[in-house]
Amino acid sequence: MTKKDVTVVALAQLGGATQVIDTEDAAIAAHAIDAVAFGWKKYRDRVDLDAVRTTLRHEGEGREPRIEGSIQKGWHLTPRGVEWIEENPSLLDDLDITVAPTSAATRRWRVETRESGAATTRIATSEAFRLWSQGKAFTPRQAADVFRIDEYTPVKDRTRKAAQLQELARGDDEIYAFIKEAIPAALALRAPTGRQEEGN
Structure with missing residues (x-):
């Protein structure tokens, strides 16, 4: 390596x-x-x-x-x-x-099993996932809603939240396939004209 x-x-x-x-x-x-x-x-x-x-x-x-x-x-x-x-x-x-x-990391992994189930349920009931399951396109905003980010979420927080949800969804092949397609759309959501995102 x-x-x-x-x-x-x-x-x-x-x-x-x-x-x-x-x-x-x-x-x-x-x-x-x-x-x-x-x-x-x-x-x-x-x-x-x-x-x-x-x-x-x-x-x-x-x-x-x-x-x-x-x-x-x-x-x-x-x-x-x-x-x-x-x-x-x-x-x-x-x-x-x-x-x-670290102790914080240990606590996080213990909680992860419970969080994985909750995250999978939230994704499966989202509008973006419904559209994706039907072979239809979803918007960046609909994708962003899955990750609980919006136009004002700093870039670093966006990628962190995307990686978190991607990891939590890893056990479900269908949900995971959707997440991998939703991430680029969610990260493409832009702040309104005239306002620059924090973290840039």
């Missing part, structure tokens, strides 16, 4: 598909995966925080970033990042990562 791949896997391991992960937690997990890439040159058992920060920032600035966030506020997977993890399941299964998620 490249250093960027390692940071994406580290975030996935810590629950970054459904919540924001602190930079230092991501650094510890990345070092546990690859101590050579993310350890000091002389003392491999020590985390090189600067190397992790730089790699996270570079991945987040890419053309199709798999992560999004900042050093101060933390990081989460984008829909593309969730998709990449799903396309490479062996990256999680084959890694012996001993770093436990």
